[in-house]
Amino acid sequence: MTIHHKIDAKTAELIDEAIGELPVKLGSLAAKLGVQVFRATLPAGISGEIKKIGEDQYAIRINRHETVERQRFTLAHELGHFLLHRDLIGDGLSDDALYRSKLSNSVEYEANRFAADLLMPRNEVEKLLKMIWVSEDELIQYASKHFGVSAQAAQIRLGI
Ligand SMILES: [Zn+2]
Known part of the structure; x- marks a missing residue:
């Protein structure tokens, strides 16, 4: 399955593998993609963030005070930013409860769409x-x- 045209064949294979078993094991997928994931206490109103922590190295933090289902969607959304918008992330970005960030609404829509397709x-x-x-x-x-x-x-x- 092609989940998005920006995603290379190797990544698409990892995603295909992940969605072969539901609910999708997001933590395991993130690890295979080389992204570190932390559940953390984030500033009020922030659901998740992705930060550059090194040369082409990223970490995602998820607001651990939100419901598990919500945390899963947030993680899938941030993975969308990692896979589709790495050139736009800069040093990092934060998503509020409506998945709004410094990026445009159309980019945020794309991350939401990716998350829905993945989950x-x-x-x-x-x-x-x-x-x-x-x-x-x-x-x-x-x-x-x-x-x-x-x-x-x-x-x-x-x-x-
Ligand atoms: Zn976002």
């Missing part, structure tokens, strides 16, 4: 949408557990 792979979403014997609420709850995301993120992704 909730499209072919799996399509499979779930065929579960017509369950109610929409049940489907959202099921998807939320299946993907390890918030009900809200699942609902947006399912488009229901």
